[in-house]
Amino acid sequence: MSPEPETPKPPSANEGLKAASNFLRGSIARDMRDNSTGAISEDNNQLTKFHGLYLQDDRDLRGERRRQNLEKAYMFMLRVRLPGGRCTSQQYLVLERLADERGNGTLRLTTRQTFQLHGVLKGNVKPLIQGMHTVLLDSIAACGDVNRNVMAPPNPERSAVHQQVYELARGFSEFALPKTRAYHEIWLDDELAAGGESEEEPLYGSTYLPRKFKTGFAVPPSNDVDLFSQDLGFIAIVEHERLAGFNVAVGGGLGMSHGNAETFPRLADVIGFIPPDKVTDMGAAVITAQRDYGDRANRKHARLKYTIEDRGIAWFQAEVERRAGFRLEPARPFQFTRIADEYGWHRGADGSWYFGLFILSGRIKDTPSQRLKSALREIAQVHEGDFRLTPSQNISISGVSDAGKPVIEAILSKYGLAAQNRQSALRLNALSCVALPTCGLALAESERALPPLLEKLEQVLDECGLRDEVINIRMTGCPNGCARPYLAEIGIVGKAPNKYNLYLGARYNGTRLNRLHAESLTPDQIVETLAPILRSYALERTPGEQFGDFCTRTVLTKSAGAPLAATA
Ligand code: SRM
Ligand code: SF4
Numbered sequence: 001m002s003p004e005p006e007t008p009k010p011p012s013a014n015e016g017l018k019a020a021s022n023f024l025r026g027s028i029a030r031d032m033r034d035n036s037t038g039a040i041s042e043d044n045n046q047l048t049k050f051h052g053l054y055l056q057d058d059r060d061l062r063g064e065r066r067r068q069n070l071e072k073a074y075m076f077m078l079r080v081r082l083p084g085g086r087c088t089s090q091q092y093l094v095l096e097r098l099a100d101e102r103g104n105g106t107l108r109l110t111t112r113q114t115f116q117l118h119g120v121l122k123g124n125v126k127p128l129i130q131g132m133h134t135v136l137l138d139s140i141a142a143c144g145d146v147n148r149n150v151m152a153p154p155n156p157e158r159s160a161v162h163q164q165v166y167e168l169a170r171g172f173s174e175f176a177l178p179k180t181r182a183y184h185e186i187w188l189d190d191e192l193a194a195g196g197e198s199e200e201e202p203l204y205g206s207t208y209l210p211r212k213f214k215t216g217f218a219v220p221p222s223n224d225v226d227l228f229s230q231d232l233g234f235i236a237i238v239e240h241e242r243l244a245g246f247n248v249a250v251g252g253g254l255g256m257s258h259g260n261a262e263t264f265p266r267l268a269d270v271i272g273f274i275p276p277d278k279v280t281d282m283g284a285a286v287i288t289a290q291r292d293y294g295d296r297a298n299r300k301h302a303r304l305k306y307t308i309e310d311r312g313i314a315w316f317q318a319e320v321e322r323r324a325g326f327r328l329e330p331a332r333p334f335q336f337t338r339i340a341d342e343y344g345w346h347r348g349a350d351g352s353w354y355f356g357l358f359i360l361s362g363r364i365k366d367t368p369s370q371r372l373k374s375a376l377r378e379i380a381q382v383h384e385g386d387f388r389l390t391p392s393q394n395i396s397i398s399g400v401s402d403a404g405k406p407v408i409e410a411i412l413s414k415y416g417l418a419a420q421n422r423q424s425a426l427r428l429n430a431l432s433c434v435a436l437p438t439c440g441l442a443l444a445e446s447e448r449a450l451p452p453l454l455e456k457l458e459q460v461l462d463e464c465g466l467r468d469e470v471i472n473i474r475m476t477g478c479p480n481g482c483a484r485p486y487l488a489e490i491g492i493v494g495k496a497p498n499k500y501n502l503y504l505g506a507r508y509n510g511t512r513l514n515r516l517h518a519e520s521l522t523p524d525q526i527v528e529t530l531a532p533i534l535r536s537y538a539l540e541r542t543p544g545e546q547f548g549d550f551c552t553r554t555v556l557t558k559s560a561g562a563p564l565a566a567t568a
Contacts, residue, residue, distance in 0.1 A: 009297035017043055018145070018207045023180035023199050024050045032186075038074030038122050050146060050208070051183050052079045052139025053125065056118070060437040076120040077438060078103075078128060079142035083173035084152035084166045084217075085113030085389030089380040091135045092387055096364075096377055102128040106373070109362030111431060111483055112149045112214070113389040114142065118438050129187040140183045145209040147176035147287065151216035151225040154341075154388035154396050157348030161243045162219055165236050168279050169217045175280050176215070176287065178204060203287060210294035211302035213287060214253075216391075217246075223336035223510040225391045226484050228252045228267040231304040232286050234279060235270070237332045245275040247331045248282055250316065251308035254481030257300065258495060265486040265513055266305040271317045272328025285323035289316065336509040340429055340470065341390045343421040345405070352385065353400040355408060358421050361432045361447045362393030375415035382407055393431055424458050425470045431484070435477025435494065442477035444494030449523060450475050453492075456527045457534075464538035471547040472508060475500075486513050489548035490530065498522050502529060504551040514548065515556055 017026070026047040031040040040048065045055045057072035065072055080095070087095075095115055099107050104119025120128055132138065142149055152169035156162040179201055184190035201208070216225040219236040227233040233249035252268030274282050286304075293311065295302045308316050321327050343356040359372065366373045376395070380387070385399020400408055412418050421428065433439070435446035453475070461467050474488035479501075485491035491503030491514045499520045506514035518529055537550050545553075 011296045012299050012302075014046055014145070014299065015207055015210075015296050017046055021047050022182075023201065023206065024144075024178065024182040025180075025186065028182075029186045032122065032125065035123075037071060039071070040122075048076075050141060050144030050178065051187070052081065052142035053077070054079075054143065054440075056438045056440055058119075058437050059440075059442070074122070075104075075118070075438075076122070076125055078117045078120055078125070078139055079110070079149075080115045080117075080132065080137055080139050081142045081149055081173070082114040082137075082389065083150045083170045084156070085154050085391075086166070086170075087115075087137075087387045087389065088135070089383045089386060091137055092380045093377065094131060094135045095137070096373070096380070098128050098131045102131070106363055106365040108434065109359060109364065109389050109393045109395060111362075111391060111393060111433070113151055113154070113391055114149050115389070116434070118434075126187055133188055138183065141177055143212075145211055145213075146178055146204065147173070147209075147213045147215055147283075149173070150176075151214075151230070151391055153217070153219050153222060153224055154390045155346075155348065155354050155398055157350045157352055157354065157399065158346075159219075159241075159349045161236060161238050161241070164243050164276070165217050165219055165234075168234075168276065169215075172215060172279060172283055176203060176283065178208070203284060204291060207296070209287070209291055210296045211299060213290065213304065215283065218336070220334045221337040223339045224341065226339070226487055226510050227336075228510060229254050229265075229484055229487060230268060231290070232283060233268050235334055237273065237334060243276055244332070245273055246279065247273050247334060248286075248328065250286055250320075251305045251313070253303045253305040254484055254486050255303070256479045256481065258479050258501075260300070263300055265481060266309065267511070267513060269308070269313050270331045271313065271320075272330060273332050274328060278324070278326065281324045281326070282320070285320040288323055289319045293319070336511060339472070339508060339510045341392050341394050341396070343394075343428065352398075353402070353405050354385075354388070354396050354398040355400065355412075356390070356396045356421070357394060357412075357417065358423070358428055359394050360427070360430070361434075361450060363447065370417075371415050372417070375411060375417055378411050378415075379408055382411075392429075424454075424461060424467045426457060426461060426467075426473055427454050429470055429472040430454060430474070431472075431488075432475040433477060433482035439477060441480060442494065443496055444477045444498060444500060446475050446477035446483070446494060453523045453526065456523070457530065460527065460531045460534055464534050466534060466538055469547070470508070472506075488514060489546070489551070492526060495520055500526060502526055504533075504548070505556045506548045508546045508548055512548070512552075517551075517556065 028044045031044045054077045061073040102124040103117040108116040150169045150173040156166035213231045215232045216230040217234045218227040229252045234246040237244045249268035249270045254265040256263040290304045388396040388398045432446045432450040435442035473490040474483045474485040475492040476485050477494040493501045502518045503514040504517040
């Protein structure tokens with residue numbers, strides 16, 4: 001493996017765009033003022049991502065709009081930046097109101113611990129961002145070729161170490177923010193820096209990173225943030241109840257394209273140990289190494305995982321150590337045993353309570369059968385602590401006092417949510433991405449297809465006596481992997497309308513990828529394929545054997561599916 005780049009290929013169009021954008025300004029402001037269309041130009045669409053905004057259209061309406069000769073039903077999705085998923089009650093209430101006034105009335109909790117607002121019409125974008133600003137929320141770098149929302153275990157009150165790790169994650173998020181004033185100028189009407197003073201991006205440079213970059217912090221034994229899927233992961237090493245430091249993991253990533261073997265999910269490699277005060281130096285070294293060596297010609301090959309695959313992990317580690325100015329120590333022992341959220345009431349080390357509430361696919365809305373949005377609003381109106389968004393699209397009502405606990409309990413009961421956490425273990429361990437109708441990349445349904453699929457699988461589980469058996473299932477509408485399906489014991493990945501690939505055999509703690517088991521199945525065929533495997537699992541598993549391990553031992557040895565990239 002050579003550390004030197006091969007013959008340079010021409011940079012992708014996005015590189016020229018970033019370079020010419022004057023630090024992410026482009027002509028976004030002008031496009032947003034243009035009332036003749038609900039859209040913005042494709043160039044500006046690439047740039048608004050760095051501001052946390054995506055141009056989308058309602059795909060359910062495409063056919064009808066085409067028939068009527070109308071432009072697509074354009075609208076924006078806004079993703080909030082929320083390091084470690086922390087949000088105060090006041091911030092929650094403002095976001096919820098803004099979702100009603102400026103969006104489609106729902107809030108969507110994401111797999112990276114933040115909120116998305118969908119259905120925001122062009123004229124509503126600026127008031128939305130200004131409304132968020134009143135409670136000190138922003139969407140800077142929630143998307144784009146930069147370090148994205150930094151993940152950390154929710155509920156820092158669990159221990160002093162959790163709190164310390166949360167603070168470090170938050171600090172790293174601030175450190176890695178783009179320094180351009182473009183966001184403030186365009187959305188918050190700050191004075192134009194264009195008047196004279198020059199800007200610079202000390203960490204990123206004027207073309208930012210070759211591609212998105214994701215950082216997560218985990219505190220074993222919980223791997224709730226899916227550490228090995230991150231470009232950069234910090235695994236807390238706790239010794240004598242104190243934070244000794246972190247094992248550093250690099251090069252995780254899940255996105256792939258069907259039929260393109262050069263794209264694949266990859267688990268991060270653990271390269272060594274650092275003390276806590278070296279987090280920023282290490283992060284800067286990894287980010288700048290990827291900035292300088294990542295592929296800027298081919299965006300499908302531009303994530304850190306490919307830089308490492310191409311050049312080798314030993315080369316990458318040496319490069320990072322050279323930049324950081326210190327050597328990593330040997331990695332220290334750690335063990336991940338679980339990945340799911342903690343549901344129900346728990347008492348933190350600081351004496352406060354927190355309540356983990358399951359929310360299917362993270363969608364907060366009122367339906368005729370469940371008024372989840374009203375319930376959370378009422379809780380936020382009286383709750384003195386904060387909310388913590390989890391990496392599994394759930395919410396934790398956090399920092400509850402002894403006196404506040406019965407009040408929250410009464411609201412949960414009033415809205416029928418007390419039983420929310422007593423559903424099948426499969427459902428409580430289910431994730432799905434958004435997909436249709438908003439995601440422009442969806443090949444199949446996901447969020448809307450998950451509930452009926454779960455119902456059918458639950459019938460099978462009931463027949464086998466497996467209702468309370470923890471099995472994780474993750475569904476996406478395309479192979480990009482937004483619900484991290486390749487780390488699920490049952491992974492379901494959209495291929496075409498109503499057709500999915502079925503992956504089996506990941507390890508429950510997020511340390512082994514699954515493998516392709518069957519292709520192009522309808523949801524009913526998925527149930528038919530899984531039913532006999534679940535029945536055998538009920539009868540033939542060894543003591544304590546989890547479903548992913550069972551599939552690897554039995555089913556996958558017979559299946560034709562090719563192994564996917566690395567396993568841990
Ligand atoms: Fe994602 C693109 C939604 C987590 C890999 N993702 C998208 C877009 C923005 C579609 C687009 O580019 O037009 C989706 C918007 C849909 C919509 O209508 O809201 C989208 N991704 C999501 C969310 C909301 C899924 C969810 O249901 O929770 C998650 C938001 C996270 C956040 O708050 O920042 C989300 N996306 C992920 C994850 C999981 C993670 O980060 O832990 C992954 C896999 C990990 C990884 O990055 O390798 C992921 N999203 C992608 C990719 C493939 C990237 C790649 O390297 O190939 C794309 C497409 C792309 O970047 O070209 C993508
Ligand atoms: Fe869209 Fe695909 Fe991500 Fe689902 S996995 S949200 S369909 S990009």
